Amino acid sequence: MRTHRCGALRASDVGREVSLGGWVHRRRDLGGLVFVDLRDREGLVQVAFGPGWSPAEVMERAGTLIGEAVILVKGVVEPRPAGQANPELPTGEVEVHATEVRVVGPAATPAIPVARVRGEPLAAEELRLRYRYLDLRRPEMYRNLELRHRLLQRTRRELSERGFLEIETPMLTKPTPEGARDFVVPSRVYPGQFYALPQSPQIYKQLLMVSGFDRYFQLARCFRDEDQRADRQLEFTQIDLEASFVTPEDIYAVTEGVLVALWAEAGAPVEAPFPRLAYRDAMARYGSDKPDLRFGLELMDLTPRIGEGSGEFLRAAVGRGERVRALAVPGGAALSRKDLDALTAAAKTMRASGLVWAKRGPDGPTGPGVKALGAAALEALGLGDGDLGLAVAGPDAIALPALGRVRLEVIRLLELPPSCRHAFVWIEQFPLFEREAETGNLTFMHHPFTAPHPDDAALVATDPERARAQHYDAVYNGVELGSGSIRITDPAMQAQVFERLGMAPADVEHRFGWLLEGLRSGAPPHGGIALGFDRIALLLAGGESLREVIAFPKTAAARALFEGAPTGIPAADLAALHLTVAS
């Protein structure tokens, strides 16, 4: 049907008779001459219809071609007349003089424009999703998904070459009561029983290690029934890997190899190894477990400087055992009152009670922070002329993330220049456990199979909250790329951890028995990591939302607008699944 793709034609093709197929991107009808920009995935080429080379009925048909119709064209590649080349198109030196044209895919007027006029904003997100087949025609979307394809292939190549086997694991699995909410699938065969879609292939990959596969990877689809974000979809893809007889160092090396390769694939050379930062330090210095290290601007602890000279509010906070965390912003005095209000609002969205600020001008410090902090704390901030001091009081669990968020807002408002373009970092030594905010119960930070740090194994029994884990996160420019750990392979330690989590042995057996049984059957030490592939694709494509790098994404409210999912099903189908819907 076709000899070339539209976007592939070049001056070297001049003289060739070609057959093309594509979409009418735009038509320019000059009466006696008609130009059609014909588009396919490789780009645009100008098809020219003129009485000198197009038969009369072809000329006539050219005048009726409508945007987004699919046409087949036969013609000859000709150089454009002198001065008529279009330097903005790779095909701009040539045009195809059409001798035949046939509309094979008539098109209604598109509901959203594919060929936009210059500077025209995109259609509303809702319409882009509703008419996804049109939105995906845009070259930007094609480029994103083509990049995604290359990243997938490159991942496979890199991991295969490192001895990892790609092994698929089930999509119909066992519901897990902890972690994210499961998507549940009713069993037709077993009334009242359910499968769940996997939140991750965690247990399977550990069993593959038990089985001696040694190195596993999968581009794993995962499902979590939780509320959405710009960087979170309810179904997503992980680069999931696991290896035996490894230390964290081994996993770091493999991961760095993959990430360096993926960044190279996207044309962004980066270097390994990545620096490392302990979780504690990341929180204390940046107020985040995914710090953006392209920027300095580190947090300070003013707690010891809060005293006699400070305001009642901060003294009371410190008296309750809370801390006063602060940020000195060079040049920050340039921020307006409105900016400071915005920063305060940002702190409050992170549940901080407020934000204390002080500016230093030529006549000394001004602002509510002067009194609140007192001379000693103010001095410790070390503000120079034109600087801004910001402080948040509260328990570290609130004050640090709140100030971390303020830090990012300050960077944005002041448009601070990054010190580098690509800031990878490993965050390590996460706590093994944390307290649930609502219940105060001890819960795992990563998952219940995460091994404690070798130095802290004894703490699991004596002081679990202080125990660090062999759990690590890969972070890039303030974005969490992935999370992994060395797993527990010692049944005694596993039992101890479950006990700490308040899980009864019988309960544990019921939920995880098949994994624990496996671990007791001769389990090699093993560990791994799961990288958020969609996020990586998004970062490398340079977009704002995962919807830019997913062909058919869900909305923020977990709906598929193009097809109208989720939806009810006929009563007979419900009955076959032994389900009734409660009103």
Next chain:
RNA sequence: GGGGCUGUAGCUCAGCUGGUUAGAGUGCCGGUCUGUCACACCGGAGGUCGCGGGUUCGAGCCCCGUCAGCCCCGCCA
């Protein structure tokens, strides 16, 4: 579960302090046009102002509710 922003022509938007017949660009339809490339020019059609209720002599505009999209908090082993 909570908060914020948005919703006016197919699309992107404007619409003053509540006041007569709701506008623009683009797309669409018709016409002229042989070197355009956002073609140009002339003419035309096109509106449940998201939906429901309320206030008012009068509502696109004010109030209440609701739906949808987006962003954030919680949540996301």
